[in-house]
Amino acid sequence: LAKTTQPISMDSYEGQEVNITCSHNNIATNDYITWYQQFPSQGPRFIIQGYKTKVTNEVASLFIPADRKSSTLSLPRVSLSDTAVYYCLVGDIRRRRGSTLGRLYFGRGTQLTVWP
C-alpha cells in the first residue's frame, strides 16, 4: 500500500500562493493522487485528483512530475478560511476483493495556517 510523506505544518499569509509537496515513492501504476481538506469538526473534503502532469480546478492546481513519485498541491492567493489540514493520498477505490489496495489511506496531513 503506497504511503505518503508530507510536511506536518506550514504557515502562510493571506494573498500568498501556497505549495504543499507530498512524496509517494511506492506509488503503483494504477494509483491516482488525491488531496483532501479538513476543517475542525468536519469530515475531509475532496479537493483535486490527478494521474500525471497538471490538473487545475476552481480551487487548486495539482502538479505531478513524470516519475509520479511526488506531487504538489498549489493553492493560489490563500485566505484565512483556507486554514485547515490537507491530506495527500494515493490509491484507487475501484479494487477487488482480496486486494488491500482499494483503500483510501490518510496520512497525518499538513496543518496549513494562514495569517492575516
Place this chain on the structure above:
Amino acid sequence: DAGVIQSPRHEVTEMGQEVTLRCKPISGHDYLFWYRQTMMRGLELLIYFNNNVPIDDSGMPEDRFSAKMPNASFSTLKIQPSEPRDSAVYFCASSPGQTRTEAFFGQGTRLTVV
C-alpha cells in the same frame, strides 16, 4: 441529495455499554467507508464495503467492533462492549467509485466512552 448522513452526532456512553453508529450514504454510491479519527492516530480506515459487501475489514481494531451494510442505503458500526480508548470521531464516507478516489464524508459521530 443531503449528503452522507450520520447519527447520532454526539454519543456519550459508559464503559461496557453497546454503541451503534449509523450511516446513510449518498444514493447511488457503491462504496462505503468507516473511519475513526483521534489526535494520536489520525484518520484510520476501519472497514469498507462495495455493493454492500465488506471488502476489507483489516482496520477493525478487534472483535468488539462490527459493521454491517444490510442494504445500499444504510450501514451500522457497532462497538460491544465499549471502552474509553474507543473515544474518537467516527466518520462514514461514500463514493460512486468511478471518480477513483473521490469520497464524500459525513459530519461524523463524536463518541465519548466514560
